[in-house]
Amino acid sequence: MKLLVTGGAGFIGSHLCERLLRSGAEVVCLDNFNDVYDPAMKKRNLDPCVRCSNFRLVDGDILDAEITAAVMEQEAPEVIIHLAALAGVRGSVLDPLKYVDADVKGTVAMLECCRKYGVKKFIFASSSSVYGTCQTPFREENAPTVQVSPYAAAKYSGEVFCRTYSHLYGLPVVCLRFFTVYGPRQRPDMAIHTFAGSIIADREIKIFGNGTSIRDYTYVDDVIDGIMSSIELPCTFETINLGNSSTTSIMELVSILESKLGKKANLNFLPAQPGDVPATCADITKAKSILGYDPKVSLEEGIDRFVEWYLERVVE
């Protein structure tokens, strides 16, 4: 099977490309190597893939119609796994239009590729942030409340367009709502990555709010298991949570990192930021029943693996 992975050089995308190649699939990765964080890190993410003969890398933008048409015509992927996006809440509050371009227009552009080129399945990387301030645990059947950041609004809009394309053209679509994914290669703007760097370098860690906000941290290999199962899922349109279904407060996270790194953190408490939600927690009953999803990596173990990678690759 040949699959197109957009955003395949990023954190989750590079793990996915590797797993797909290991499963014997042919993989085309389309990524524009933007400078939201160091593009050299994204190039390194793909080191294990570029050696593989079943892998093709296209350096290009999902909004560049010429490039996407060429990829679709030359490669004819059966499945598109659409991960390319501007990710993260805070940047979206500062520059919402950029997020509309990448995350809404970009998603519609890929859905149009599905329509024009007869793609058999579209898998969309959505986010727990679409639930806004819903009561936890978040369930797919509960309509999300107000999306509290432009990023969340853009991801929710992406889901709405997915449903429309599924309805209009019979395109099988799976929208996967990821819950705070972490592990080796994690984006440098995310909490575990920035906190680890700050503890090691004796820099202060900014805690927005009083440290009681809680997140459902999901190890990247577990998320990849969920994506792999959704490729095979017979469906018309499904929305599925991929979380770990257990929660950790920011202060607990800091103390796990302190003990793994053997150093105390220097904390600076600042007011909560607009766009942040107090809690996320996935109900994963649906993922368990229709995908056989079964997250295996505990936060302690996952942070061990992250720290090992971080100390080897990031710290000089």
Ligand SMILES: NC(=O)c1ccc[n+]([C@@H]2O[C@H](COP(=O)([O-])OP(=O)(O)OC[C@H]3O[C@@H](n4cnc5c(N)ncnc54)[C@H](O)[C@@H]3O)[C@@H](O)[C@H]2O)c1
């Ligand atoms: N990491 C998480 O915790 C998390 C949680 C919920 C949802 N998601 C979603 O999962 C996906 C992957 O997230 P990630 O953490 O791996 O982020 P990432 O930034 O590491 O990966 C995204 C990749 O997309 C590429 N990209 C961005 N805009 C592009 C464009 N216009 N054309 C081509 N390529 C483009 C980037 O260069 C990057 O390599 C995103 O859609 C994100 O919104 C991630």
